[in-house]
Structures are given as C-alpha cells and as structure tokens.
Amino acid sequence: MSRIPAWIAATGLALTAVTAEPALAAGERVKVTGEVIDSWCYITEIMFPEGSAHHQCAVWCAAGGIPVGILGDDGTVYMVLKMGDDATSVANPAVLEIQTHRVKVDGALYKRDGINYLIVDRVLADEGIVKVNHEEWGVQPFGK
Amino acid sequence: MKRISSAAALIAGLLAAAPAWAAEEWGLPEEEVARFEAKVVDVLCELTGDCPGDCGAGNRQLGLVTDAGVLVLPVKNFTAFSGAAAELIDFCGKRVVADGLFTTNRDTKIFALQFVKEAPDGKWRRANRFLTKWAEANGFQAGGPEAKQWFRNDPQVKAVIGRDGVLGLGTEADKDYLEKQ
Numbered sequence: 001m002s003r004i005p006a007w008i009a010a011t012g013l014a015l016t017a018v019t020a021e022p023a024l025a026a027g028e029r030v031k032v033t034g035e036v037i038d039s040w041c042y043i044t045e046i047m048f049p050e051g052s053a054h055h056q057c058a059v060w061c062a063a064g065g066i067p068v069g070i071l072g073d074d075g076t077v078y079m080v081l082k083m084g085d086d087a088t089s090v091a092n093p094a095v096l097e098i099q100t101h102r103v104k105v106d107g108a109l110y111k112r113d114g115i116n117y118l119i120v121d122r123v124l125a126d127e128g129i130v131k132v133n134h135e136e137w138g139v140q141p142f143g144k
Numbered sequence: 145m146k147r148i149s150s151a152a153a154l155i156a157g158l159l160a161a162a163p164a165w166a167a168e169e170w171g172l173p174e175e176e177v178a179r180f181e182a183k184v185v186d187v188l189c190e191l192t193g194d195c196p197g198d199c200g201a202g203n204r205q206l207g208l209v210t211d212a213g214v215l216v217l218p219v220k221n222f223t224a225f226s227g228a229a230a231e232l233i234d235f236c237g238k239r240v241v242a243d244g245l246f247t248t249n250r251d252t253k254i255f256a257l258q259f260v261k262e263a264p265d266g267k268w269r270r271a272n273r274f275l276t277k278w279a280e281a282n283g284f285q286a287g288g289p290e291a292k293q294w295f296r297n298d299p300q301v302k303a304v305i306g307r308d309g310v311l312g313l314g315t316e317a318d319k320d321y322l323e324k325q
Contacts, residue, residue, distance in 0.1 A: 064226030
C-alpha cells in the first residue's frame with residue numbers, strides 16, 4: 001500500500017493518540033437553510049452545480065445514489081444521511097422530490113474527518129427551486 | 145467555474161472506460177491518487193449507533209474506515225452519475241483495498257472509488273456494479289444501450305423530470321426556454 005495519502009496517516013496518528021475507537025456522541029442540534037444539492041458536482045465543480053441549470057443532473061445523481069447534500073447559506077456543505085424516520089440515503093424518492101429546492105431543516109450534525117453529516121429530523125420549510133439560472137448557465141451538463 | 149469544460153470529457157470517459165486496475169486521473173481539485181486498505185461501514189451506524197446489521201442493504205451511504213480510524217466517504221464510483229454504495233455493499237463489514245481519487249474542494253474531502261477488492265488478495269473489481277444492478281432491477285440487459293444511458297431511462301428519474309421538467313420549474317418553463325434556443 002504505497003499510496004496512502006499523508007493526510008490519512010497524519011489524522012490517524014492524532015486520533016490514535018486519543019482513542020483507538022471513535023466514541024459515539026450525540027449530534028449537535030442545528031437548523032440549516034440552503035439548497036438541496038448533488039454533492040459530487042458541487043464539491044468537484046466539474047460543471048455548474050446549482051439551481052435550475054443543474055436540476056436534471058442533480059436528480060440523475062440522487063437517483064444514482066450519490067450523496068445528496070445541503071449547501072447552507074454560509075457555504076457549508078452538509079451530507080444528508082437520514083430524512084425523518086427514513087434512513088435511506090441512496091436514491092431516496094422523498095429526497096428526489098426536493099432536489100434543488102431551498103429548504104430549512106432541523107436535525108443533528110455530526111462532524112467527522114472533515115465532512116459535515118446531517119441527520120434531518122424535519123423539513124421546516126420548502127420554498128421550491130429559487131435559483132433560476134438556466135438562462136445564464138444552460139442545462140447542465142449536456143443541454144436538454 | 146473553470147472546470148466546467150472538463151465535465152463532458154469526464155462523463156464520456158465514464159461511459160467508455162478503458163480497462164486498467166489502477167486509478168486514472170480525472171483532473172479534480174486537489175486530486176490525490178490513492179490505494180489503501182479499510183473496513184466498509186454503514187456511515188449512519190458509524191456515527192450514531194443505528195446499525196441494521198446489513199449496512200442498510202444498499203440503501204445507506206457506506207464509508208471506509210482506515211486502520212488509523214479515518215472515516216473516508218466514497219461519493220462516486222466508475223460509472224456516470226452514480227455513487228459508491230452499490231459497489232461496496234457486497235463488502236459490508238469486511239476489509240477491502242480501495243483504489244481511486246481523493247479530491248478536496250470547498251472545505252470538503254471526498255473519495256471517488258474506481259476499483260475495489262476484498263483485502264488482502266481478493267479479485268479486483270471495477271467500481272461499475274451499479275450498472276449491472278440497475279439493469280437487473282429495471283429489466284434491461286447489462287451493457288445494453290438502456291443501461292449505458294441509465295440516467296435517461298430510470299423510472300424514478302423519468303417520473304420526476306416528466307412532471308417537473310429538466311429545469312424543475314414545470315414543463316411549461318422547459319418549453320418556454322427551449323423555444324428561445
């Protein structure tokens with residue numbers, strides 16, 4: 001295994017110094033407002049990843065099991081692991097229904113190794129798609 | 145959005161990937177080619193203790209916990225528009241060798257899984273089992289044209305896009321937009 005990135009080793013050493021097994025902790029209670037996004041396209045920027053321009057691609061990616069995220073108004077990316085009582089986070093039909101929508105949710109936040117994981121308890125508000133930007137960006141990534 | 149021009153090339157590559165048992169570079173932000181051993185875990189279980197025992201039977205996001213205790217999130221596999229859970233569910237609770245790319249951007253570090261095998265000496269798999277599973281679930285031939293364009297043929301996608309349009313604003317909005325093109 002000659003290609004273990006240095007950050008894994010470094011982070012691991014730090015963790016090992018504290019405890020061999022990560023302890024389970026209650027998540028931090030949070031309310032998050034932002035756009036439901038496809039995490040892959042947003043983080044990698046391989047295409048324009050927001051709003052109506054990217055809606056079709058975001059639905060494709062959610063149906064394909066790529067983690068759905070919420071892009072908070074402050075720019076923080078949250079990976080959604082659960083919606084209410086439904087622990088399905090791979091191609092969840094209920095999540096496809098709110099893809100690209102601006103929502104306000106409450107739930108529990110777990111931070112681990114640089115990623116913000118969100119357990120959504122409730123969707124408090126759903127404004128639908130508010131970023132109407134296809135005139136500027138076209139339909140990502142292929143056109144219609 | 146300087147990387148937008150690379151999107152079509154990357155997706156085209158995923159649709160017609162060449163055989164090799166080592167990760168190929170995709171030109172992602174702060175990209176790191178990586179091969180490492182890890183245990184396949186149910187991420188929700190790992191974080192909260194909600195553990196159904198079968199890693200959620202493919203319905204939950206799966207993670208890779210390294211020997212150093214780092215939880216890696218594989219977000220992408222080696223087929224277009226699809227994730228890694230379908231590639232890893234067969235290895236729930238087992239150790240694997242994962243081969244692929246780390247990418248870091250927008251304060252988030254994720255992993256794209258390209259190849260995987262059971263550690264230490266399993267047979268390498270390309271991380272494209274999603275297409276076979278999708279084809280089987282939807283009554284198409286694996287490797288057929290419908291599977292290669294699964295994202296245009298998926299019933300769930302067709303229902304949502306058929307109702308809301310490609311823009312998500314209704315089919316009339318689609319029509320108005322396309323008439324201007």
